[in-house]
Amino acid sequence: xxxxxxxxxxxxxxxxxxxxxxxxxxxxxxxxxxxxxxxxxxxxxxxxxxxxxxxxxxxxxxxxxxxxxxxxxxxxxxxxxxxxxxxxxxxxxxxxxxxxxxxxxxxxxxxxxxxxxxxxxxxxxxxxxxxxxxxxxxxxxxxxxxxxxxxxxxxxxxxxxxxxxxxxxxxxxxxxxxxxxxxxxxxxxxxxxxxxxxxxxxxxxxxxxxxxxxxxxxxxxxxxxxxxxxxxxxxxxxxxxxxxxxxxxxxxxxxxxxxxxxxxxxxxxxxxxxxxxxxxxxxxxxxxxxxxxxxxxxxxxxxxxxxxxxxxxxxxxxxxxxxxxxxxxxxxxxxxxxxxxxxxxxxxxxxxxxxxxxxxxxxxxxxxxxxxxxxxxxxxxxxxxxxxxxxxxxxxxxxxxxxxxxxxxxxxxxxxxxxxxxxx
Ligand code: CTP
Numbered sequence: 188x189x190x191x192x193x194x195x196x197x198x199x200x201x202x203x204x205x206x207x208x209x210x211x212x213x214x215x216x217x218x219x220x221x222x223x224x225x226x227x228x229x230x231x232x233x234x235x236x237x238x239x240x241x242x243x244x245x246x247x248x249x250x251x252x253x254x255x256x257x258x259x260x261x262x263x264x265x266x267x268x269x270x271x272x273x274x275x276x277x278x279x280x281x282x283x284x285x286x287x288x289x290x291x292x293x294x295x296x297x298x299x300x301x302x303x304x305x306x307x308x309x310x311x312x313x314x315x316x317x318x319x320x321x322x323x324x325x326x327x328x329x330x331x332x333x334x335x336x337x338x339x340x341x342x343x344x345x346x347x348x349x350x351x352x353x354x355x356x357x358x359x360x361x362x363x364x365x366x367x368x369x370x371x372x373x374x375x376x377x378x379x380x381x382x383x384x385x386x387x388x389x390x391x392x393x394x395x396x397x398x399x400x401x402x403x404x405x406x407x408x409x410x411x412x413x414x415x416x417x418x419x420x421x422x423x424x425x426x427x428x429x430x431x432x433x434x435x436x437x438x439x440x441x442x443x444x445x446x447x448x449x450x451x452x453x454x455x456x457x458x459x460x461x462x463x464x465x466x467x468x469x470x471x472x473x474x475x476x477x478x479x480x481x482x483x484x485x486x487x488x489x490x491x492x493x494x495x496x497x498x499x500x501x502x503x504x505x506x507x508x509x510x511x512x513x514x515x516x517x518x519x520x521x522x523x524x525x526x527x528x529x530x531x532x533x534x535x536x537x538x539x540x541x542x543x544x545x546x547x548x549x550x551x552x553x554x555x556x557x558x559x560x561x562x563x564x565x566x567x568x569x570x571x572x573x574x575x576x577x578x579x580x581x582x583x584x585x586x587x588x589x590x591x592x593x594x595x596x597x598x599x600x601x602x603x604x605x606x607x608x609x610x611x
Contacts, residue, residue, distance in 0.1 A: 394461060421443070
């Protein structure tokens, strides 16, 4: 389900945020909590950590033990900047309770703690549930701040009227009830770019990594693929509700919960694993860099250097797995291939590949650039389908994965509209 970032600011209503987190995790969402220093005086981190199963952060400079990952995500293999990574991954940012002070900072764009810095860096839908004393709520400054935030597109859940925290006080200022806040969060998710469970019911097979073809027991012909792109597609698909299986060729990255992984080494093993799974899936994303050639006669014992002038290894072609699947698929099974191309004619060559191999989409990487593609966290691709081309500007592999899955969603929708007549 969704990744929710919850900002908790200072106020007695912070105890209700505990209930909100309990409801949200119970509904299947992964939640990370950031608190202000004042909030920590009302509810300790341990309470939120116990319920979310993830560390709580307060200070912008404290290291995040899980490096921005949400529960269920594998942690990245580098240390990103906390407030940027938490919001980059968030599908929605909810702030509950939002104190008068936090509202004022949000309206003014002040970023003097982790909660507000994260808000300034966030592009996710913002849901704000204020709570404060009724005179603070009705103060013209607060009214203006709320209007500013609303005009910018934030969802504001007005506080309820009733008994307030300080003894004998009554008025508008009580934090909205947790079920109401969760409903607003889910509504914001539906309206936002993240469509929860948009791949519900899709059985997806993803290949990732790079195959290794033995020359002898210790040497191989391999490539630089790390598996990051394929793993990002698999994790994003699982989050959108797909049932995901990954055939991983020599990938040393962390594994996500809820995804089935099958490890292989060679192109032949990858082919066997893919063919076995293929009849029971609806779509295949072939992100693995599969060797096109392998040593024709791998040697059973380690080749000794002594007494040799040189070494010639003869290579023979491997089976093109995705082309083979295309020839055998049943109606409606979608096939997405990758193409490692370079230079100006990259898109034309990839389009030719789409047609030659009989694929539904080809994702083109420009491998002549060192800053994107192989073994780095970012990518920039063009997605080619029969309908046209979509440029995905340089972005994290997670965002590129989202674009690839949106292309699959469109292809599925076209298939349904075409009356279910799948590609031949
Ligand atoms: N592929 C495959 N089986 C192979 C080789 C490649 O299924 N034996 C798949 C890859 O997983 C990828 C696509 O085919 O999805 C890449 O196509 P490929 O023909 O290998 O092209 P490139 O590697 O991009 O380059 P070239 O055109 O030079 O072969």
